[in-house]
Amino acid sequence: MVPAQWYLILAAGIFCIGLFGVLTRSDALYFLMSVELMMNAANVNFVAFSLYYGDLTGQVFALFVIALAAAEVAIGIGIILVLYRNFGDIDVTVPTEMRW
Amino acid sequence: MSSVAPAWTALSPALLLGLTGLALLLVDTIRPNERSNTSMAVVSALGALASLSVTVWFVIAGTGHADAGGAITLLEGAVKVDTLALFFTAIFASVTALVVVAAHDYFHDHQRPAAFYSLTLFAATGMALLAVANSLAVVFVALEMVSLPSYALVAFLKKDRGSVEAGLKYFLVGALSSAVFLFGISLVYAATGSLIFGEVASAVESLDALAGVAGVGIVMIVGGVAFKTASVPFHFWAPEAYEGAPAPVSAFLSSASKAAGFVVAFRVFTEAFPLGASVAAGIDWALAFAVVAAVTMTLGNFAAAVQEEVKRMLAYSSIGHAGYALIGLAALSTGSAGNEAVMGAAMAHLLVYGFMNTGAFLFVAMAERWGIGRTFEDYAGLARRAPVACTAMAVFMFSLAGLPPFAGFFSKYFLFMGAIENGFLWLAGLGAVNSVVSLYYYSRVVRAMFLDDPATPSALDAIDVRPTALYAAVVFAAVATVLLLPGFGPVIEAAEAAAAALF
Numbered sequence: 001m002v003p004a005q006w007y008l009i010l011a012a013g014i015f016c017i018g019l020f021g022v023l024t025r026s027d028a029l030y031f032l033m034s035v036e037l038m039m040n041a042a043n044v045n046f047v048a049f050s051l052y053y054g055d056l057t058g059q060v061f062a063l064f065v066i067a068l069a070a071a072e073v074a075i076g077i078g079i080i081l082v083l084y085r086n087f088g089d090i091d092v093t094v095p096t097e098m099r100w
Numbered sequence: 101m102s103s104v105a106p107a108w109t110a111l112s113p114a115l116l117l118g119l120t121g122l123a124l125l126l127v128d129t130i131r132p133n134e135r136s137n138t139s140m141a142v143v144s145a146l147g148a149l150a151s152l153s154v155t156v157w158f159v160i161a162g163t164g165h166a167d168a169g170g171a172i173t174l175l176e177g178a179v180k181v182d183t184l185a186l187f188f189t190a191i192f193a194s195v196t197a198l199v200v201v202a203a204h205d206y207f208h209d210h211q212r213p214a215a216f217y218s219l220t221l222f223a224a225t226g227m228a229l230l231a232v233a234n235s236l237a238v239v240f241v242a243l244e245m246v247s248l249p250s251y252a253l254v255a256f257l258k259k260d261r262g263s264v265e266a267g268l269k270y271f272l273v274g275a276l277s278s279a280v281f282l283f284g285i286s287l288v289y290a291a292t293g294s295l296i297f298g299e300v301a302s303a304v305e306s307l308d309a310l311a312g313v314a315g316v317g318i319v320m321i322v323g324g325v326a327f328k329t330a331s332v333p334f335h336f337w338a339p340e341a342y343e344g345a346p347a348p349v350s351a352f353l354s355s356a357s358k359a360a361g362f363v364v365a366f367r368v369f370t371e372a373f374p375l376g377a378s379v380a381a382g383i384d385w386a387l388a389f390a391v392v393a394a395v396t397m398t399l400g401n402f403a404a405a406v407q408e409e410v411k412r413m414l415a416y417s418s419i420g421h422a423g424y425a426l427i428g429l430a431a432l433s434t435g436s437a438g439n440e441a442v443m444g445a446a447m448a449h450l451l452v453y454g455f456m457n458t459g460a461f462l463f464v465a466m467a468e469r470w471g472i473g474r475t476f477e478d479y480a481g482l483a484r485r486a487p488v489a490c491t492a493m494a495v496f497m498f499s500l501a502g503l504p505p506f507a508g509f510f511s512k513y514f515l516f517m518g519a520i521e522n523g524f525l526w527l528a529g530l531g532a533v534n535s536v537v538s539l540y541y542y543s544r545v546v547r548a549m550f551l552d553d554p555a556t557p558s559a560l561d562a563i564d565v566r567p568t569a570l571y572a573a574v575v576f577a578a579v580a581t582v583l584l585l586p587g588f589g590p591v592i593e594a595a596e597a598a599a600a601a602l603f
Binding site for chain 1: 276282
C-alpha cells in the first residue's frame with residue numbers, strides 16, 4: 001500500500017496548483033476550475049485517510065463535497081453570466097465600479 | 101422537552117425556516133402569475149417569527165440546558181442542540197424577520213421578489229444548522245448552505261452593475277476561502293481520523309508526528325472563519341459586497357452571516373481544538389485570534405473614519421465590530437474561570453449588534469428607497485423630513501459607538517472587562533481606543549441628519565414616499581436596541597450559561 005504521507009504530498013501539490021491558478025488567472029472560468037481543483041485536493045485527503053483509518057466518514061464526506069462543489073459552480077456560472085451581460089467580459093479584473 | 105417530544109423536534113427552529121423557504125419556492129413555481137410581494141413578505145416574516153418564538157420558548161423551557169438533561173445530540177452526534185445554538189438561532193431568526201419585512205418595500209417593483217425571500221430563508225436555515233453543528237462535515241455543508249444563497253442575494257439586482265460586481269467579488273473570495281477551509285478540514289481529518297468535535301478533541305491531545313499537519317489544518321480553518329466573519333486578512337470582500345448589494349442584503353450579511361461565522365468559531369475552537377491541548381501540541385490559536393482581532397478592529401475603524409459614503413462606512417464599521425467580537429476567542433486562557441464571561445460577553449455583543457447594525461443598514465435601505473444619495477452630505481437635514489427614522493438611526497449610531505445609555509455600551513463594557521480579567525489588558529485598551537475613533541464617524545451621520553442644512557431646498561423632496569414596512573422594521577430594531585438596555589441582565593446570563601457549556 002502507498003504510504004499515507006504520499007497522499008498528503010499529492011493533495012498539497014494539487015491544492016497549490018489550484019491556488020496558483022486562482023492567483024494568476026483573471027478569467028472567471030479558469031477561476032472556477034482552479035477552485036474545483038483545490039476542493040478535489042481535499043477530497044484526495046479524505047478518501048486516502050478514510051482508507052488509512054478504516055472508517056467511512058471521509059469517503060462519504062468526499063461525496064458531499066462533490067455535490068457542494070457542483071452547486072457552487074452552478075451559482076458561479078450564474079454570476080459569471082450576469083457579469084458578461086453587464087460588463088461584456090468575463091475578466092474578473094474588469095468590474096471596478098467601486099474601489100477595490 | 102426531550103422527555104415528551106421526539107428528539108428531532110429540537111431542530112424545529114431550523115426546520116421552520118427551511119420549510120417556509122420551500123413553501124415560498126413552491127407557490128412561486130406553481131402560481132407564477134398570481135404571487136404578490138406582500139403575501140410573500142408576510143409569509144416569510146411569519147416563518148422567521150415562528151422560528152424565533154420556538155427558539156425563545158426552548159431557551160425559557162431550558163432545552164439543551166445542563167439542568168434539563170443536557171445538550172440533545174442527533175444523527176450519531178453530528179448535530180447538537182444546546183443553549184449556545186439556541187442563543188445564536190434567536191439572533192438569526194430576528195435578523196431574518198427584520199430583513200424580510202424591510203425587503204417588502206425595497207423590492208416593491210421588482211419582477212421576481214419570491215427568489216429573494218426564499219434565498220434569504222434558505223441562508224437563515226443554513227445559519228441555524230451551523231449553530232447546531234457538532235461535526236466538521238456538518239459545519240462545511242451548513243457553511244455552504246449559507247454562502248451559496250448569499251452570493252446570489254448580493255448579485256440579486258441583475259441589471260445593476262454595482263450589485264453584480266459585488267456578487268462577483270463576494271463569490272471569488274468566498275469560493276476561495278471555502279476551498280481553503282475544506283482543505284483545512286481534510287488535514288484535521290488526516291491527523292485525527294474523525295470529524296466529530298469530541299473525537300477530534302481527544303485525538304488532538306495525543307498528536308505526535310502529525311501535529312504539524314493538524315496545525316496547518318487549524319490555521320486554514322482560522323482562515324475560513326476569518327472570511328465568514330469578515331476579519332483580516334479575508335475582509336476584502338466585505339466593503340465591496342456590502343456597498344454593492346441591495347441594502348437589506350447588506351443588513352442580513354453583516355449581522356446574521358457574521359454571527360454565523362462566530363458561532364462556528366466559538367464551537368469549533370472550544371470543542372474540537374481545546375486551547376490547553378492545542379497549545380500542548382504547539383498550536384496556540386488564541387494568539388492567532390488575538391493578532392487577528394487587534395488588526396481587524398484597528399483597520400475596520402480607521403478605514404471607516406475616512407469613508408464618504410454611509411453604506412461603505414457601515415461596512416468598515418462592521419469589520420471593526422468583528423474585531424471586537426473576536427476578543428471573545430482571543431482573550432481565552434487555559435483553565436481560566438473568566439473564559440465563559442468573555443465569550444458570553446462576545447455573544448451578547450453579537451445579539452445587540454444584530455439589532456443595531458441591521459437597523460442601521462435598513463435605514464440606508466430607506467434612504468436608497470427615497471433616492472436621496474449615499475454620502476454623508478446627502479443625509480443633511482434629513483431629520484426635518486423624517487424625524488422618527490432619523491431618531492432611530494441616531495440610536496443605532498450611538499449604540500454602535502458604545503455610548504453609555506445604549507445597549508451597545510453594556511455589551512462592549514462586559515467584553516472589555518472580561519478581557520481585562522483574563523489578563524488581556526492590551527486588547528481591551530485597543531478596543532477602547534478604537535471605540536473613541538468610531539465615535540467620530542458615527543456622530544458624523546447624526547450631525548448631518550440633525551444639524552446640517554440640506555445642500556439645496558429641494559434635495560429632500562423625494563422623501564414623500566412612505567415605505568411603511570421599512571419604517572416598521574427600522575423602528576422595531578431601534579426599540580429592540582433600547583429595550584436591550586433593561587433586558588441586558590437576562591441576555592448576558594443566558595450568554596454566559598451558553599458559553600459555560602463549552603468549557
